[in-house]
């Protein structure tokens with residue numbers, strides 16, 4: 205693309221002003237925004253422009269002319285892996301960056317001023333903290349490779365040792381690559397949708413040391429499985445479970461719905477605090493067990509329970525937060541969409557002798573309005589949604605239920621700020637915000653927020669009929685603007701709200717009423733071209749909306 209400000213393949217000198225949300229340096233050339241992965245604020249660098257969009261460009265770092273005092277030598281030797289965006293930034297500066305990201309979203313999106321936002325709680329050792337590794341597998345030069353994708357690409361960077369994973373995952377990846385190579389196991393080709401071996405997942409329980417290996421395949425079985433099990437048993441200490449996960453779909457989603465046990469148990473066990481949890485391959489379990497204790501303690505503190513409260517834990521996964529809360533509350537309802545996670549949650553409650561908790565399978569935005577309809581009103585509601593944030597139907601129900609406290613646990617400051625804005629406008633006050641570093645050396649930020657009802661004596665201050673609650677919506681909540689930004693940034697194309705609506709409707713997602721689409725696809729209404737449809741579909745995938 206020709207652009208008056210910058211030219212592709214040309215070298216420039218740039219001053220970096222700040223860090224973008226994905227950890228890239230951001231500066232301006234001729235008043236035009238340029239993202240430079242690897243560059244830091246305060247640095248002056250020589251870069252080559254590698255991509256030019258209408259509103260911004262990407263530069264490749266050639267040489268640092270003036271270095272930031274926050275720069276550190278990354279401990280990892282992989283230069284092009286897209287896994288850790290901030291390893292070149294001192295840990296102290298990473299924590300500041302994460303706090304600033306939260307402040308920016310709260311001010312820019314939620315438009316809230318004078319909110320207490322604490323410093324990010326970091327880790328003593330910000331390496332080897334993950335309890336779950338999940339790598340795609342592919343073939344390069346005739347050999348299997350596994351690792352993160354290079355940034356903005358589907359090229360796998362073969363990772364012999366990943367410094368944010370437990371050492372056991374390095375060992376398991378090596379064993380499976382060797383087993384696949386020597387036994388001529390076919391490897392999945394993403395473009396063709398053919399081949400057997402797709403992904404490897406390794407989970408290790410921090411406290412018990414138990415290890416689970418999941419082999420994700422585009423098929424129903426693997427040849428030479430006895431050899432694989434023998435190799436794993438011989439070399440992996442505390443191997444508790446080897447499973448096959450069947451994923452025959454042409455999709456970016458890693459795990460399929462069907463799992464078969466090849467060896468040992470279908471679950472592994474770990475502890476958070478003194479609570480014991482069963483974890484199955486499909487269930488969500490926080491990946492940083494040390495910081496999970498910090499996060500949950502904060503959530504419990506914010507819930508401020510006396511033993512008399514009815515609590516709802518929306519998006520409860522395997523019931524971890526629910527069980528933490530149950531010991532201090534009268535009754536807890538946990539709601540989660542993944543059925544095996546709810547089965548684990550029920551088992552977890554039994555094994556921890558906790559009986560005042562009820563787990564319900566379903567979408568929070570459908571189940572919780574239904575509970576409200578049945579007359580159940582929570583005193584405290586905890587939400588811990590995926591990145592796309594809370595569905596509006598759930599937020600409406602929270603506003604109608606008017607609990608005295610809402611605790612919002614979030615892994616995306618943008619959607620968090622959007623939802624806080626809604627809650628502030630509908631009866632709640634944001635009291636304080638605590639970022640917790642769950643994902644050191646990456647650009648991801650986890651936050652826990654305490655909100656209280658603005659008028660504590662007026663329980664139902666929002667006149668909201670249940671008919672208004674769109675409890676059937678399956679639509680998640682990346683905004684149209686977020687989808688447009690994604691498409692612009694990744695495909696250099698502008699897409700209209702109309703086109704997004706058309707694609708969402710085609711995919712069976714509901715459309716916000718404000719777009720007021722015609723009942724039939726009138727020939728006079730412009731139709732989304734295929735290339736834009738593909739880009740929008742990718743964005744919807746990215747935001748986990750499909």
Ligand SMILES: C[S@@+](CC[C@H](N)C(=O)[O-])C[C@H]1O[C@@H](n2cnc3c(N)ncnc32)[C@H](O)[C@@H]1O
Pocket residue numbers: 488489490518519520521522523524525539540541542545566567568569588589590615
């Ligand atoms: C960020 S995780 C939180 C899990 C749990 N609170 C924890 O700390 O382990 C989000 C969870 O929401 C679940 N989920 C996603 N969409 C959902 C929905 N619409 N309704 C209920 N649960 C949903 C996911 O399966 C996942 O378990």
